[in-house]
Amino acid sequence: MDILSKNVDITHLSNYQTPAKAQWYFELSWEDDIDKLSEIVSWSKEENIPILWVSWGTNMLFAFDVYEWIVVKNSLVWWTYDENSKILESYWSEGIWSIAESLEEDYWQDLWHRFIGLPGSIAGAIYGNAGCFGLETENNFVSCRVLGLESWQESIIQKKDMDFSYRSSVLKETKKHFIISAIFDLSEKIEKYHSDVDNIDFRENKQPKWNSCGSFFKNPSREQSAWFLIEQVWLKGKEIWWAMFSDIHANFLMNTWDASHQDMLHLIEMAKKRVKEEFNIDLINEVQIITNTKND
Ligand SMILES: Cc1cc2nc3c(=O)[nH]c(=O)nc-3n(C[C@H](O)[C@H](O)[C@H](O)COP(=O)(O)OP(=O)(O)OC[C@H]3O[C@@H](n4cnc5c(N)ncnc54)[C@H](O)[C@@H]3O)c2cc1C
Incomplete structure (x- = not known):
């Protein structure tokens, strides 16, 4: 090939x-x-x-x-925003953070303020319904243009068919589509919950800086955070070679220098085992572990 x-x-x-x-x-x-x-x-x-x-x-x-x-x-990037209709259209690999920043600076549009500081692309955000401080990707989502991997036909998936849930969507559940572009309607502020956290201060000053993918595990519920459970089983700041649960935010798994994937997996399994033993809770990965046999 x-x-x-x-x-x-x-x-x-x-x-x-x-x-x-x-x-x-x-x-x-x-x-x-x-x-x-x-x-x-x-x-x-x-x-x-x-x-x-x-x-x-x-x-x-x-x-x-x-x-x-x-x-x-x-790596396909391009996006456009219509100030009259407040419709945003973006290709898959545009950074959601830079769009949010530019919407504020260039168009006085602050509905995506919460996404300033959120790493990753539009496609990644849709796929996993990324969200922070009450705002989730699904909130202003209208539709996305996809290629079906079985039919190889292009189609449009509307919000009602996306089955968005906490860090998930139908695309993540079925893995049968490739996202080309998406449309968002930024005319109405819709949030899951209200948060008073200053997201820019949080991202700049309170979030660990090493190589990471943000929170490794999903929160078992709104009342029960994964970081709290990891702290309770004494793994906050725990380092195996260069794999570490941050001493600032215990749910941030990091490669502090030269960790292998084995080191990372060792620490992940340790957290799962201890939390299960101590609290009888199964921690679920938010980050996908990619192997030669599956992509979960
Ligand atoms: C410091 C830090 C902080 C973070 N904070 C948050 C947070 O507050 N909230 C949050 O929700 N997340 C957070 N994350 C995680 C991350 O920002 C999101 O999950 C992001 O949306 C992933 O986007 P990506 O482009 O990197 O996706 P990738 O990691 O490249 O891909 C994610 C998944 O999407 C699939 N995918 C990618 N492109 C396509 C496509 N075109 N078509 C179909 N499938 C595709 C991939 O196969 C993969 O399964 C954080 C990460 C970091 C590093």
Whole structure:
């Protein structure tokens, strides 16, 4: 398959920066490249090699040395905002943080203020319904343009069919679509709950700075935070080689220098085991652990 590069170092594609290579790799940078995707998808079906889509890699841990799937890195950027209709349209790889910042600075539109400081792309945010301080991606979402990986047909998925829930969507549950672009309606402020936290101060001064993907585990409930449970089992600040649960925010798993994915997994399992034993609670990953057998 000529379009794909072979044996590419993809360490930098995940924010954890654990050493990793991909056997097959393609970077999608232009709208015209979408045509090449159909070749890649049919080859992947013929050879029975699945595809992993990577945008900014701020929500995935590479748990392999050499990845046997095809890695497609999405780099298509462009967005537009109509001040009259208050409709925002964006391609998948635009950064949600920079859009939120520009909306405020250039258009006096502050409905996405909470997203200033939220790393990752539009596609990643939709896929996992990213959210912070009461605002979630689903709140102003209207629809997204997708390619069906089985039919290879383009279609539009409306909000009512997205099945958004806490850090999830139908796209994450089924893994059958590739997100091309999305539309948001920023005419109404809709929040899940009210928060008085100053998000810019939080991101700049209270959030750990090492390589991480933010909170590793989902909060079991609004009343019960994963960081609190990790603290209670004495893992806040715990470091195994260079894998560490932050001493500032215990649910931030970090690579402080040169951690391997094995070091990271060791610490994750330790937290799960201790929290289960102590509180009978099963911690669920918010970050996806990518392996050669599954992408959960
Ligand atoms: C410091 C820090 C703080 C964070 N704080 C928060 C927070 O407050 N709230 C929060 O919700 N998250 C937070 N996160 C996590 C992260 O910001 C979000 O999960 C983000 O939305 C992921 O976007 P991404 O582009 O990096 O996605 P990626 O990690 O590249 O991908 C995530 C998933 O989306 C899939 N995907 C990517 N592109 C496409 C596509 N075009 N079509 C189909 N599937 C696709 C991937 O296959 C993967 O399964 C934080 C991360 C960091 C590093």
